Amino acid sequence: MIGAGIIGAACAEALARAGLSVLVLEREFAGGGTTAAGMGHLVVMDDSPAQLALTTYSERLWNALLPELPPNVEYEACGTLWVAEDDEQLDAIRTKHEVYAAAGVATEILDPVQLASAEPQLRPGLAGALRVPGDGVIYPPLAALALLERARAAGARVREGVCVDAIGAREVRIGTERIACDAVVNAAGAAAPALTPGIPIVPRKGHLVITDRYPGFCRHQLVELGYLASAHTMSSESVAFNVQPRATGQILIGSSRELAGWDPAINPAIVRQMLDRALDFMPALARVSAIRTWTGFRPATPDKLPLIGAWDETPGLWIAAGHEGLGITTALGTGQLLADLVLEREPAIDPAPFSPSRVHAMAAEH
Amino acid sequence: MTDSDRLQTGLAVIGAGPAGIAAAVAAAGCAVDVVVLDRGLEPGGQIWRHRAGAPVPRVASQWLARFERSGAQLLRGTAVIDVRGTANRIEIIADQGGRALHVHARDVVLATGARELFVPFPGWTLPGVLGVGGAQALLKSGASFAGQRIVVAGSGPLLLPVAASLAHAGAHLVAVAEQAGGAAVARFGAGLWRSPGLVAQAMRYRARFLGTRYRTGTWVTAAHGTDRLTHVTLTDGARTWDERADVLCTGYGLVPNIEIARLVGCATERGTVVVDERQVTTIPRVYAVGEATGIGGAPLAIVEGTLAGLAVASPRALPASLVRQRTALRQAAARMHEAFALRPEIRTLATRDTIVCRCEDVPLGAVQSARCARQGKLYTRAGMGPCQGRICGPALELLLGWGEDTVRSPVEPTSISVLRADASEATGAFMSGHQDASPSSLTTGARQ
Amino acid sequence: MSKQGARPVRVTVNQRTVDVPAGVTVATMLLDAGIWSTRTSVHGEPRGPLCGMGVCFECRVTIDGVSAQRACLVAVRDGIRVETATARTSDGER
Numbered sequence: 001m002i003g004a005g006i007i008g009a010a011c012a013e014a015l016a017r018a019g020l021s022v023l024v025l026e027r028e029f030a031g032g033g034t035t036a037a038g039m040g041h042l043v044v045m046d047d048s049p050a051q052l053a054l055t056t057y058s059e060r061l062w063n064a065l066l067p068e069l070p071p072n073v074e075y076e077a078c079g080t081l082w083v084a085e086d087d088e089q090l091d092a093i094r095t096k097h098e099v100y101a102a103a104g105v106a107t108e109i110l111d112p113v114q115l116a117s118a119e120p121q122l123r124p125g126l127a128g129a130l131r132v133p134g135d136g137v138i139y140p141p142l143a144a145l146a147l148l149e150r151a152r153a154a155g156a157r158v159r160e161g162v163c164v165d166a167i168g169a170r171e172v173r174i175g176t177e178r179i180a181c182d183a184v185v186n187a188a189g190a191a192a193p194a195l196t197p198g199i200p201i202v203p204r205k206g207h208l209v210i211t212d213r214y215p216g217f218c219r220h221q222l223v224e225l226g227y228l229a230s231a232h233t234m235s236s237e238s239v240a241f242n243v244q245p246r247a248t249g250q251i252l253i254g255s256s257r258e259l260a261g262w263d264p265a266i267n268p269a270i271v272r273q274m275l276d277r278a279l280d281f282m283p284a285l286a287r288v289s290a291i292r293t294w295t296g297f298r299p300a301t302p303d304k305l306p307l308i309g310a311w312d313e314t315p316g317l318w319i320a321a322g323h324e325g326l327g328i329t330t331a332l333g334t335g336q337l338l339a340d341l342v343l344e345r346e347p348a349i350d351p352a353p354f355s356p357s358r359v360h361a362m363a364a365e366h
Numbered sequence: 367m368t369d370s371d372r373l374q375t376g377l378a379v380i381g382a383g384p385a386g387i388a389a390a391v392a393a394a395g396c397a398v399d400v401v402v403l404d405r406g407l408e409p410g411g412q413i414w415r416h417r418a419g420a421p422v423p424r425v426a427s428q429w430l431a432r433f434e435r436s437g438a439q440l441l442r443g444t445a446v447i448d449v450r451g452t453a454n455r456i457e458i459i460a461d462q463g464g465r466a467l468h469v470h471a472r473d474v475v476l477a478t479g480a481r482e483l484f485v486p487f488p489g490w491t492l493p494g495v496l497g498v499g500g501a502q503a504l505l506k507s508g509a510s511f512a513g514q515r516i517v518v519a520g521s522g523p524l525l526l527p528v529a530a531s532l533a534h535a536g537a538h539l540v541a542v543a544e545q546a547g548g549a550a551v552a553r554f555g556a557g558l559w560r561s562p563g564l565v566a567q568a569m570r571y572r573a574r575f576l577g578t579r580y581r582t583g584t585w586v587t588a589a590h591g592t593d594r595l596t597h598v599t600l601t602d603g604a605r606t607w608d609e610r611a612d613v614l615c616t617g618y619g620l621v622p623n624i625e626i627a628r629l630v631g632c633a634t635e636r637g638t639v640v641v642d643e644r645q646v647t648t649i650p651r652v653y654a655v656g657e658a659t660g661i662g663g664a665p666l667a668i669v670e671g672t673l674a675g676l677a678v679a680s681p682r683a684l685p686a687s688l689v690r691q692r693t694a695l696r697q698a699a700a701r702m703h704e705a706f707a708l709r710p711e712i713r714t715l716a717t718r719d720t721i722v723c724r725c726e727d728v729p730l731g732a733v734q735s736a737r738c739a740r741q742g743k744l745y746t747r748a749g750m751g752p753c754q755g756r757i758c759g760p761a762l763e764l765l766l767g768w769g770e771d772t773v774r775s776p777v778e779p780t781s782i783s784v785l786r787a788d789a790s791e792a793t794g795a796f797m798s799g800h801q802d803a804s805p806s807s808l809t810t811g812a813r814q
Numbered sequence: 815m816s817k818q819g820a821r822p823v824r825v826t827v828n829q830r831t832v833d834v835p836a837g838v839t840v841a842t843m844l845l846d847a848g849i850w851s852t853r854t855s856v857h858g859e860p861r862g863p864l865c866g867m868g869v870c871f872e873c874r875v876t877i878d879g880v881s882a883q884r885a886c887l888v889a890v891r892d893g894i895r896v897e898t899a900t901a902r903t904s905d906g907e908r
Contacts, residue, residue: 212882268789271786285782289752289781291752407839503866507842508839594850757865
């Protein structure tokens, strides 16, 4: 298992608990990469039927597992409010409500009065919101560590501070060391293409700002409907209102997307757009104290779906990467799906949309 | 409504302590337009701190008067949030009382001073435990310590002047404990004839007034109390005893404030900013002076500030006498560091339960197993609070050997309304080569 | 403490009114009023000023309704209202 981010940790957990002998090779420390940079939301998202299926499935797995995880994963069952600014968006909310219902996800539509009561810091004049009570937030580095601990408890071994140089047929190479195995899983996130050329993953940079402690300032994860459009387009930079209460009482403010290679520098123009969007929705944020900003690189694929499955060109190689902004949410679903495929069990959801074989068709299209 | 105020100038000086004041006076004296940004209410930094209208020592009052006459513009209550640059202009974004201010300058002098090094020990988080410099700052800001039982226990040349000031203000000095051994301190004291000033005065004070209450080779091992300090445990390695105390002033020397320098990409070495003989850092048109280039006290800060101010004004050779003074004062500073080096016992005072990150209440036991600052931070929250690791960072470097994490804007906490005003026409980070561009180091994204 | 002859200012600290010398900081005013604890930590311990220079953030108090102000960086003014977290329950709580 190459990578001990949330995806690698979840896959290691699923495979180890299924009885396989797992060795995890992590370049730095568990949960220290993109996993550490993300918002840690557990959120059902319906940009496509496949995404809806994977997020729904995975969130069910999270909700079942969370009682067994240590409190330091800081799970908050705060739910999500998808906020509608006008009647057109309110229509979209109603459609969303239907789509979620068909997928078995309970939601409720809030009118402006109910919305104001649910989130007093939102500006007046909004059209309403869709409340998804099953969603939540979690602290990703310790969630990844918790999954890795479960993998260890099931017999997995973990080597940190180890950089894999190359993947061969049923082996990996670390310097002059060769480790033979039955299967290799490339769960290296945005770095996956470096080990497996041809994987269509590019880094999609995002900014985040975290504040001092203001308990009760916001109670739900708040997202504007435009978030979907922002996540969907691959082209230029975009921002979308996405604010989250952390267990500490701090407010985490996102989100932004841009293709900026691997440059980790804060882009003040993007931060400005992102904060202005947040101020649009929650004007009282203006006086709130911001402590820190950072960036992260989401592993993005052309069709917004992760790669989960066998990589035909190399015997024994599997891919579990490319989760863009849904890595935390879909980690458990990815782990189970990968384990099902590796062990040739009947998967709970259709694996075809996530098949790495689709890259050939993708290359033709994009 | 404009979203921020803008100012254009030739030289921006960050910090109005002795170094910044000297730089401003020197540059303004050569007809350079100077703007000085300072977080405090009055100029003077830490060592020349004073309340408006209160008397100041002669050297300080002379320099403050020169500063006032110089024509340099002082921006009080102004905290720097970000510094960016293009090929020919530097832009400083600051928080002035909750409002964003953009200062555009050709050159910038970083005179950011130093803060105290705190080493955690059991009970150090009790109300009533102050820094040595902290007590001095509070005293000079108008606090009365009259009648309070005070123990001063730490290290460095600040101990005696602060003890003297507290005694002068009516405090009851119970003990003054310097962890450095007597021989080292005596050697340092003997060399002071070469560096007159506050420290020499303090040594004389000690001889005259403190008597047996001043001990070398003595350090505090624990502070006790429930909601407030009640007593302190001291040891000299052989004997251990308690002293009743209302206030404990503790600090183990100074740590240069190099955050802005690191943000900009200046090379640093062992916690100090690297500068050439004209006080220029490795980033063109960015100068660093005073404690930021190495702890050395006010006289050295004044010399370095003057040299930088002159260097900004003109490419001419710098005055040889000033350059000689700088050399001599740096040598004196090196002797001071040797004399007051921390004994190993100080690093082992903290137990597993001792809080090391005060902002987030993280005990030493939680962070001990982390291999680096970033892992410790992500796994335990140490360093994630509003002090941005300024208090716990140097302590954890001392205790666990952790290196520094990256510095990003905001350089100190600021309101969202100021942070969003950080954008401007100036784009791009300094071309310092400090940003790695290889995927192998960047796939983790910028650190959280 | 030296007397400057400046008119004292009237401030409210935790709903008590006190007269203090002009030009002192809120932090020093609290200490002189016998209030050595400004906030409670994440785990509920009392904390007070440490560094005196705006670096440690232990002296955070609420001034005129705005929370998280560093008391050592703010000068007292006539009519200022200061509340420490030992009086309120907000600052520092999880």
